Amino acid sequence: MKDDTAKNGYRYGGAEIPFDPADVWNLPDDPKATDYPAGSEQRTKVDAFNRAYSDILRLLQKTFDGDPQQINDSLFSMGRLRRVGTQVVSTTNPDTGKQLGLTFEYVPA
Numbered sequence: 001m002k003d004d005t006a007k008n009g010y011r012y013g014g015a016e017i018p019f020d021p022a023d024v025w026n027l028p029d030d031p032k033a034t035d036y037p038a039g040s041e042q043r044t045k046v047d048a049f050n051r052a053y054s055d056i057l058r059l060l061q062k063t064f065d066g067d068p069q070q071i072n073d074s075l076f077s078m079g080r081l082r083r084v085g086t087q088v089v090s091t092t093n094p095d096t097g098k099q100l101g102l103t104f105e106y107v108p109a
Helices: 041-064 070-089
Strands: none
Touching: 041 070
16 A cells, blocks of 8 residues: 555555465466377367467567557457466366466467
C-alpha cells in the first residue's frame, strides 16, 4: 500500500490475500519435449504448444521485418497459445504425478 511515512513510500497492508497450496500446480523443473515419450498424449500436447509458440515468433519476425499487418495475426495467435498452454499445464503426467511443463522450444516451419 502507498504510505508516505514508510521508508520506501510503501508498506505491506490491506486485506489478507488467501493462499491455498492445494491450488498450486506441481510443474516440472526445466522441462523438455524429449522428457515425454514420442507419440504419447503428453508429447502431443507439448509439441502443439511448441508449434503455436514458434508460429508467434515467426509472425513477430515478419512484423519487425517490415510487414506491420502481421501484428494482428500475432495477437490472435497469442490467444491460441494461451489456450494450448492451458491444456498442457492442466494435464497431469501419469508417469510423474506432476503437471506437464511448457518447454518453449522453437520448431522450424
